[in-house]
Amino acid sequence: MRTNKAVELMLKASAILVVMVLIFIFSFIFFKSLPFITDNQLSSLFVDDGWYPTTNNFNLFPIIVGSISIMVVPLLLSAPLGILLALFCRYYAPKSLAKVYIALIELLSGIPSVVYGLWGVLVLVPWIGQYAPPGASLLAGWIIIAIMILPLMVICVDNQLALVPKKWLSGAQALSITRWGTIWKIVLPSCISNISSGLILQTGRALGETMAVLMVCGNIVQIPTSMFDPIRTLTANIALEMSYATEMHVSVLFMSGLILLLMTSILMSLAYAFKRQPVE
């Protein structure tokens, strides 16, 4: 086709712009955390007396533990549930019910996290508080995050199930293999690594989640000893302190942003590692 140099250049420019935005955001966060990296030893993140940013005590360790603990349990709760629900939609529910079900799931996946957080403050926290005051706790965070990522997991598993070749299913039917036998021995083995890849990506959502966690977890900096302890995550920490931070404190907050980015990147490369080309 006859091409137009100016138009080509414009398209290329915008693609480059997008990549530059990414590079810019990353380097911005890195350079903003440099003063802390060069000034203090990084080890102070783990050995300082505690998190007292006004007196330059930056022990981030309890907050990192908080972030990790808020991510692991919801994954364990909602991953198996997500797989079961996706199987239900694809192999058990009648077509019309499955359609409604998926529509509902998509709707749920669009509910803003701040609304889940509101429900947490309204219902969940007081309810937990009856048994184990104050109620705002790790457990509340687990429940909210598990509910939040469940629809995302169902959608992601459902997308993978859609790629399973139809002829395998009819083959299994011809051999009169039971429905569960087909799922357990044929469907799941063929796409389990892509499913894990998707589930890991969704776990990144849990790690990056801010509002709901900020609202229900109590935001006290400590290493939790039980699931009824309030905790603070990296994301909540940034949201709480960004507005009044000055000098080194700002730099530490950017440092914690960098740690978050690092953790999401690790999850993402794990997800890439699990990914397989779908079978033809």
Add this chain to the structure above:
Amino acid sequence: MHSRDSQLNNARVVNHTMTIIIWSVALSTMLLPLSIISDVFIKGLAHLNWSFLTEIPKNSGREGGISSLFISNSLILIVCLAVVIPIGITTALYLNERVSPNDKVDKWIQISLDVLAGVPSIIFGLFGYVFFCQILGLGFSILSGGLSLACMVLPLFIRLCENNLKNSPASYREAAEALNISHTGFIIKVLLPSVAEGIGAAVVVVMGRALAETAVLIFTAGYALRYPNSLFDSGRSLSIHIYDLAMNVPGGMPAASATAIVLFLLLIILNALVRFSCRRL
């Protein structure tokens, strides 16, 4: 012979058990999100009436309505979309038209898009607060909020547009080549109109995402409750209003729930728009 029979029998028992388990899990799990929605509705409906939609907030939002927030939130969305739509479509065109799949450049752009899509939203908030508000001197303003939001939703929009462009029939391109139409002409007259529906749906999806977002906006768009005078004015979004009323305003719960209902209904409308207008996504 006997053991083969019992194996078959076992398989049947397992199969039936799993059927029962899956049905009951599927039906009972749905009760939870539904009860969340109904809890919020029950709390908020009493507070929700016509004047709630048409008055400005009074007494930090406990009384009055949310009319000024509609304006602020729409302006934030407009800024965001004004940046995202042109850059997003041209980038998607570049990826689709210029770069052959499995090319190095393509691969790097794809990876950067994936990474950008996975960045936690609070990081865009942190970045926007320091870069747009402080370094560029925009302060807490609708403009900084919209721009930070644009950084966040850009990868999603590019992905959706790219998928649409990929699905455009190859025969169009062949016909255009046969007719010796210029590449630019093909893009403007044939390709873009053929995927207009899908791109429209992508815009609506992105609007939904932007409307639901809170963490990016807390420290970029600010908290002001009045009607904004310009894009450089601070303005609060509906999502931030919910957060602020629930956490910082004692007695703000009914108004927070009512705002949540409004936000929820807006998102349902957007969702329905996508559903009915287009099935290509």
